[in-house]
Amino acid sequence: MFKFEFKKVIKLKYPIIIILILAFTLSLNELSIINKWHLIDNKNVKNVYERSSYLSYLVDNIYSLNLSEEDKKALERIELAEGLNFLDGTYNKADEAKDEEEKLLIFREATFEYANRQKEIIDKFGIEVPEEMQKDMDWNDFEEEIIRKNNTFLFDSPSSLYAINPFRVLIESSNSLFSIIPILAIVIISISMVGEEKLNGSLFFSKFQPIRTRDVVLSKLLVGLVLAILYSIFAIAFSLILSRKAGYPWLNGHLEVYRIFTEDGSFKYYLAYELLIRIVLYFLMMFMFFESLALLISTKVKNHFSEIFVISTILLILYVLTNSFESFRLAFNPVYSLNIKNNILGYIEYSKSKNYLEEIYIVNNGYIQYYVYLILSIVFLFLSEKNWWTVREGQKRKGKSAESHFGFEAEKLTKAPSFKIMIFASISIFIVIFSVLIAKDIKMDDYNSNGRLAFDIKNFRDNVVENAENAAIFTGDEIPASEKAKVEKVEKLYQEALKAYDYYKEGNGNDYYGLKVTELENVDRSGHMSIDNYVANTASYTESSELYKYLSENDIKPLTLSYTIFISAYQEMAKEASSFRDDNIYSHSSLYLPRRLERTYPLDLIIIGIISMMALGGYSFDKEDGNQIEFLYTEPVDRRKYHTRKVLSSFLVGLLGLGIIFVLLLILGLISEGIGDMRFPVVEYIKEIDPEKIMLEQNSYFKLTPIWKYNLRLIISYIFQIGFISSLGALVSIFIKEKLKVVAVSLGIIGGLAYLQSLVKSSIKIISPFSYIKASKMANGSTIIGSGIKTNNIYLSLIILFIWTIILLLIGLYIVKKKEVK
Structure with a gap:
């Protein structure tokens, strides 16, 4: 049964292509944001006290040491001299090295020598060091032997600037490469294939074959697991290949030491390749959990849209809560468990009170939870087996005449399960993130008050x-x-x-x-x-x-x-500023709430995603519901009017969705804080300048605009974006049978081309519709930054989106006139 299911995947081709593109895109994205300093700052920290910090720590705390005044002065002078001699001597030798590897060896040996000399000085003065410091000194001695044996290089010395290698990049990228994004993508792919079988009846037909239900359900899970394994292989291969192409030497990176933090301070560690194996293994276990959960949900709902949105909404809410509240960062939170590297290795946590360091403690969630999730996936699988044949998707509708066509198209969209689900999902999502904002505001108000x-x-x-x-x-x-x-x-x-x-x-x-x-x-x-x-x-x-x-x-x-x-x-x-998005305005009033959400979360992408799920579909409804497209073509239907009405109905349903979202935000803000101050200012960029000349230009490159005007521009931008997406979705639906795939391909085209466009510098960005997919940037004029447009004009952005909407509409009209939609 499994072989039969896998052959179907190979025959479809698109699942393999999607995971191939996903693996390449995530690997390229991670490599593009990992510069050398970023990697050093986010390395696997092995100690509180690094090799170079022994004397520095003691000198910083010199007045608490039981030393004579003469010894205190001597210790400080030694620390200064040792530090200068180490740096000067090491850098001088390194400058004379024949190649990079010899330079790294010089830094490594000098770091070991410097640490040993510091310990000799500590022994000389008879200084009693803190317990944690002593543990780290012992670990460093233990690690030194492994490093020499494997001929690898350090994380905690000047050599770390040069010792970046493909395997280190891969390990540091693992929390992104093996995250919720690929899991959700593969789950959607595999569940959509089950949904397609429900639509054409082949899944229900297999009930009457001499096949055990358990084998059918298990084969679906195994196909998804194989896709996850293929993704893992592609992600690892792309990450290593791209890193080598970027010029990073190998340097035995697969043998680097990653310390496992334990409360007893024991010397446990993984080599890099051992750590990677465990990361992939636990990633696959987490995938099985989410995949089996999706299969279980699929037995409780009438269409595959519902199961995908239920699990996506749950994951999004958990993601928001996990990133907002420390109390949600638990081992048995499935979203937090995808922080696999940190869970396996553990990490050092610092507790502070009144700005002073009170305690250093170890956090290590271990790996037990992954086996619990594996057991849960087996339980979900058995539960799925019991109700596997109770739900059958696909119901033939009665045809409608061409005269009532426009209303019929709008009715198909609004009565579709996806529309109702997305209304519920959007209300749930916005209430959750709004609650998170209120909690932050209460905390900050208490802090100020x-x-x-x-x-x-x-x-x-x-x-x-x-x-x-x-x-x-x-x-x-x-x-x-x-x-x-x-x-x-x-x-x-x-x-x-x-x-x-x-x-x-x-x-x-x-x-x-x-x-x-x-x-x-x-x-x-x-x-x-x-x-x-x-x-x-x-x-x-x-x-x-x-x-x-x-x-x-x-x-x-x-x-x-x-x-x-x-x-x-x-x-x-700048990539390094991605964590400083929040503009620290602690207000959730009706007027400021859209701006606040955009600054705190990717509101633009959330709204476009929700509206796409509500409004896109096009010809897929006619193909899914009893192949109604054949019935319509038996009547004297003007195919161009038929296509135009599909675009218009998608556009109007999209406006309805946008209206629901903004009314919800208005009500939430009004109830909690009121309408807000209409005068509150927002920066609007009016021309692009060289950032280095900003002090000379002073404020001539921007102006302040009131918040009500910003919101008006924001809504208008969304309206034109909805028009573009509606036209694109209708065009895509000509070639695709399922609504879910129409949505996925449409958003994939927009997201993929926007990302690829961001990697190139060309004036073509000015006329590209993908330069204007973020409504917030259109509203504040920041689309001009890096675009080649010297002055901001929102009308130019709107005109370009409108022109592309018409172009896509005309292409669709030409195709449906020449080609029969099937």
Whole structure:
């Protein structure tokens, strides 16, 4: 039975092609965002105390050590001299190396030597080191032997900048390559094949064959599992090949050591290839869980659309909750369990109180949960077997005359199970993410209302004062001028935080935001009040200054955390800024909610996805429901009018879906916070400039637009996007039989071409419809950034989308006139 099912997959071809494209795209995407520093920062951290930090830690805590004043001074001088000699000597030798591998060997041996000399100094002074530090020193000695034996290189030395290799890239990318995205994609592919068999009756017909029900159900699961295995092979192969093409040397990366964190501190580890095997194995176990769950759901619903949307909605809600609340990050949360590498290895967690490090502890969820999910998948499989034949999809409808055709097309869309399911799913999704936003806002309001920021800065100030006093004790003199300056600066911050607390309680936006204006005007390039402390670039700084001036001058209610900055679209374009999307406006009012959701979640993509599920279908309805297309072609139907009405009905149903979403957001915001302030400003980009010249241009490249105007532009942008998608979906449906595939192919075309377009620099982007798939960027004018368009004009974006809508419509009209749709 399995062989028969797999032959069907091979014959279809498209499942293999889809997973091939998916594996290549995810591998390419991960490689494109992993630059050298990113990989170092997100490495598998093996220790709290790295080899180079022994003496540094002791010198930082020199006043708590039981040493004489003379020994304290000697220790600090040794630390400084050792560090300088190590760096200078190592880099000088490395510069003379014949090749990269010899350079890496020099760095590795120098790092080992430096660590051993530091331990000798610690023994010399008879210093008792912390327990965790001693464990890490012992681990480093143990790891050193393995590294020499396998001839690999370090994560925690200057060599880590050069020792990036294909296997290290693969391991670091594993949480993305083996994530919910490929699992959901493969589940949808395999379930849609089951749905197709329900439609044509072949699945129900097999009931009367001499085949056990268990074999039928098991074969469906195994086909999906084979697809998941093929995806894993493709993903690994593409990742390694692309990394080699990118110039990363092999460097025995498959033999690198990955430490397993345990509470008892035992020396357990996996070599890289052993870790990869386990990651893939547990990924396949998780796939079996989701696939068997989908098969079980398929026995409880009347169509495969329902099962896909039920499981997709559950996963999306779990994903949002997992990323928003720490309490959901549990081993038996299936979404969190897909963080496979961290679950296998464990990681170091730090607990802080009052800005001070209180405790270092180990988190290790292990691997037991994956076997639990495997057992659950077997249970789901048996439950699926009991009801496998109870549901049969596909019901022939009565034909309608061409005269009532337009209403009939709209009725088919609105009465389709997918429309009702997506209404329910969208309401559920938006209520969940709205609840998450409210929870964040309550937390931030409590933080501001209770003066926590001032309290935190006070602790920081006390620490700075203590360090200054210790510096005076160490030198035997008065507090150095540099330390005095630090104390004065942090004292100023503390006094401003106290004022901010008072202004926030009073609702005094003029003075509250005025403090921020003053701070940004006096920002310097060093110290605590530095632009570098905001993780922001010049564009973010420039735009934030203007925003805060406007907020202060118009006395708008305080809605931000005191010391924060708005991230510019110019900075968002940089890959490293992807985690700074939230603009820190803690408001969920009706007017601001769409903007807030767009800044916190990919609202554009969620809305387009939901509307596509509701509105797309085209000819697939006629082909699915008793092949009604043949009946229609027996009547004198104008095929061009027939196609046009399909596009228009999709467009109107899409508008209905858009209206439902925005009315829901309006009601949620109105109930919880009210309509909001119509004057609240949003940055609108009016021309593209070189980011390096932003300080010279000042604010001439953008202007502030009120939130109501931004929302109006946002809705208009969505309307034109719906027109384009409706025309594209109708064209695609000419060649495809199932609605689900029509939606998947349409979104795949849009997403795939938009991604490929982002990888090239060409003026063709100006006339490409895929440059305008994000309504939020059209609304604030940021589509011009990197597009080659020098000035922003939303009308140009709308015209281009409209032209492409007409082009796709005309292509569809030409095809249906020349070709019979089957």
